[in-house]
Amino acid sequence: MHIIVCLKQVVAGDRVKIDPHTYSLVRSAESSYINPFDLFALDMAAQLKREHSASITAVTMGPKISEEVLWEALTLGADRAVLLSDKRFAASDTLATSYVLGMGIRKIGAFDLILCGMRTTDGDTGQVGPQLAEELNLPHVSAVEKVENEKGLFRVERISDGFREIIEVSAPALFTVASRTAVRLPGLLDVQDAFNRSSIEYWNLEDLNADAGRVGHLGSGTWVEGLTPTAQKKTCLFIDEDTRQQARMLLSKLIEKNLLS
């Protein structure tokens, strides 16, 4: 089984810097890390690798600095890592990103499964997974918790609106992965192996045979018109009553704010 995992490098929430002209994120090595939701996808891929002797290819689109997340993927079980990097990819929205990822995956070759995180901690659109499935004309299931594979058929479980759905999908397919507990840390041996045995492949627009009109700003269906920070206002309410009264007041405040329904 060949699994492709799509990753994104995100900027730490408390270190977000926005370019005042382009409204895009300014990245640096110290402030960037692997999107935590993508770790769940990587973890599921590593689990399938253990169960089905699969191979894993990690792919990301971004500037050279994004190779950090690919190294991390290699320490966590990826066998191959591809960075789709070209200045012309900059300012891609989710549509253009899905196109670039799709072209990269076409070049990677045959696969059985693509796994993506459900969303990212920075852009937070949740669109790239489904859009990529459309781009590649694949069946897709979101928020998958569990995958079993039998004779080229995936049997997946997802939780939706309080129901556990069990869905059968034929391969190849794309799943976005729900949050999982206890994602494994790599050992030092895994880190050593990743750096000793692996390298990262860099592919640009020409390598992908991609259409320059479908990437970056040109290929984006949406663009950011303006960006202003919003301050979250916190107010503290002190309830100076006896304990019984405090409990009553607290309860009524919670009901009033619709926090108990």
Add this chain to the structure above:
Amino acid sequence: MARQFAKTELAPIAKEIDEEGRFPWEAVEKMGPLNFFGIQAPRQYGGAETDSISYCLVIEEISRVCASMGLMLAVHNGVVVHPVAQFGNDEQKAKFLSPLVAGEKIGAFCLTEPNAGSDAMAIESTALREEDSYLLNANKIFVTNGGVADIAILFTSVDPGNVKKGFSAILVERGTPGFEVGLLENNCGMRANPVSSIILNDCRVPRTNLLGREGEGFKVAMAALDNGRIGIAAQAVGIAQGALDASLKYAKERIQFRVPLAQHQAIQLMLADMGTMVEAARLLTLNAAHVKDRGGDLSCPSAMAKLFAGRTASKVASMGVQIHGGYGYSKDYPVERYFRDARATEIYEGTNEIQQVVIARELLKRGED
């Protein structure tokens, strides 16, 4: 990876285990699968076989959050696993190295005695040769990891009449009749590390437990300590960095004279000096690691790194307490723990003064070229 582990597994318990003087088995058990117990050990025995720079980075990141666990790993890797890998024969490596590297067994280094420490040749321990065994008698004190160690490297003499000639390293396992763990030390810092005495009373071990040859003990000890000092230097850098982290955070939060402390120049000057010292100590430490990886003479660079990093840890932690003011003197803030932990790095694995002796000797040896 080490930073992530320290953040998720050690940060939540560092304060509590210091206060309770408790060895955190729940966190220690998770270190084995991450190869923390055999960072540089050969792959053949399950180690990760990293270079010394990676080793320093792991020890630094663990110590930055919990110095007691940094110490546990620095001693286990630096002065137990390393000399067993270097001087052990194949049978010894199979028997002792594999479980040490897997973290199934924890190691200790037993040199110091009530009347011997910096003066290693003053040891009074004895190892009497018997047919297939040594009969050991020893009173070893200030043994790091002593309370939990399963395998100890004991420095003793097979020739009571001539300690220097008979100075030898012998591996001893806990559980051997006559092996007794004494009371835990009530130390000022590093309180989650069970530092104890280890007493051997007519304790018999097979002759095959001899590490290296008889009379080679000093060579084993010095090789272990030259190597171990890099780990302790890395530990000191970690403590200093942790104290700096805590001070930067506090300086931004604490308001005095209507502005955060960080806006007062007096505090900025301290932070600048702290940051510069930490960086200098780190570079000296990584330089020693680099020299080791190149196979160069380690004595001087590792002594310089340990001397400077130990002093830096004490100084930076002390400045950190000063920035915190009254809260720095309280157990409510972590800088107080860093202040206590830092002090030990100027003492163990060779005091500052011993490092100075080593450094001066090496400098003078070089002559006038």
